[in-house]
Amino acid sequence: MERYEGKSIYNGIAIGKIWFYEKSEQQVKRVKIDNADEEIKRYEKAKEIAIAQLNQLYEKAVTDVGEANAMIFEVHAMMLEDADYNDSVYNIIQTENVNAEYAVATTGDNFSVMFAQMEDEYFKARSADVKDISERVIAALVGTDTDTGAMDEPVIVAAEDLAPSETVQMDKTKLLGFVTRLGSSNSHTAILARTMNIPALIGVDIDSSWNNKMAIIDGRKGLLYVEPDEVTLAAYKAEQKKDEEARELLKSLKGLPDETVDGKHIKLYANIGSVADVANVLANDAAGIGLFRSEFLYLEKTDYPTEEEQFTVYKTVAQNMAGRKVVIRTLDIGADKQVDYFNMDKEENPAMGYRAIRICLDRVDIFKTQLRALYRASAFGNISIMFPMIISVDEVKQIKRICEEIKTELSENGIAYGDVELGVMIETPAAVMISDELAKEVDFFSIGTNDLTQYTLAIDRQNAKLDNIYDSHHPAILKMIKMVIDNGHAEGKWVGICGELGADTSLTEKFIEMGIDELSVSPSYILPIRKIIREASSV
């Protein structure tokens, strides 16, 4: 078994034999000709054939991948009619008295270099388009077929590079996935792969000896296994089956509103722990992010993450979510999450110790760095901030004061920030009991059921001996949730659940009846919960 790394274009798994695809490289020779006019006519005729082919490809692509993605072929046809491109071909034929093939190849190279040298990734990627159209015209001149060729059985295609036209021409029922050495994630081929849900890796060190060998593409990790061993193969087959089941569910539920039969809308959001999870959030069609655990930024490092580092991460998430809500929870370390460089003392009872907001309000410099990064990022999307482990109104007032300071500083420096909702986690019995007062201070509540259960039942979740009495459906917890919802609503604030209980499908209906506004769950739970919401009634 060999393992290779590449950049993933689409997060799926493909298992099958490799077909090593080699382009029938057009070896263009420079040949002197006598009659330039005749040669230009040859070129015109070949161009017509190429445009006719592109129109056909456009039609096929409209059916296969939709109009928006088929546009590329319309654009290719337009490029072939571009005056500068054509002038260059005519010019080379006339002044050098050379064959049309050579004139097209040279023109194609020149324009493709022009695009390749541009700064912007989008324009850079157009270089491949120019090459693709030029090869098409040359093929028409030589009289060869540009067909990608028939694949007998479903295969993983390995190639140096794939042009969009090649990708679309491949029989989709036989194309399991592809790996290429070249290409960019902005290329049309990459976009098409994503639209067609084809697992694909680029930047893989491909080898022609792979032809006919068994392989696995793991689009999640960006890995390619050639000749996988049986254990790996079995594991990926199981994974693939799970994916298929999820896709089936997705197909029937994607795009549908999270609305009960009687029309109550529930905000169904996702919990994430890093930027990498955002793709999964979008793939599962979540309406937003209800809990972004910012700890990973601190846990991954050996020193405090800078404002700039944090800003980049928050901004990326906000931009990728394109206007959908992103609730980011401020640093929640301590207890079971320890970070060496914080140099914290050993505690007898860390769960009830120096953690989360308690650290932030004590070491305000760390807190302010994070808040500044959050407020700056809020100019790029719909960011809300949520504070963990709250036990008093005074804490919230302190937090709000610090937030105001940050905003003033930013304004004074002419730095933009957006409209940020501030909310608190309700995860201590104290916060539940004073939720009526807290509701006056904040924009929303999010109930963290894991800690709330542990603190309310006085049961350490890590202690396996207590498993038999640890009841997450304990009436005390359900009553508390109801109380928090009612107190939130009394002040016109929205209330959600972001703990594990939020994803407990046996309680979804009950929460809806209680009046919950938001549920934030792991991305993989979004669709199963959507299904229940759509079958439930809020009264």
Next chain:
Amino acid sequence: MKEFSYIIKDEIGIHARPAGLLAKEAKAFTSKITIEANGKSADVTRLMAVMGLGVKTGAEVVIKAEGDDEDAAIAKMQEFMSANL
């Protein structure tokens, strides 16, 4: 000669398809229509040249038309830009 300036709102910028459609629209007029951006200028009917300007979102461009039907050409360009870019 008539001209107007416009700020590109499309998130990619002047990308291939609108550039191609713009070229088509411009060909319907006898006036010479140019687009200026980043200190460079290109004939609007020339798709690759227009793309070669590399106009990104938020950039300001100036469209100029000169010829017998310059009024109509400018009106059409304005309409096209605000609808597509």
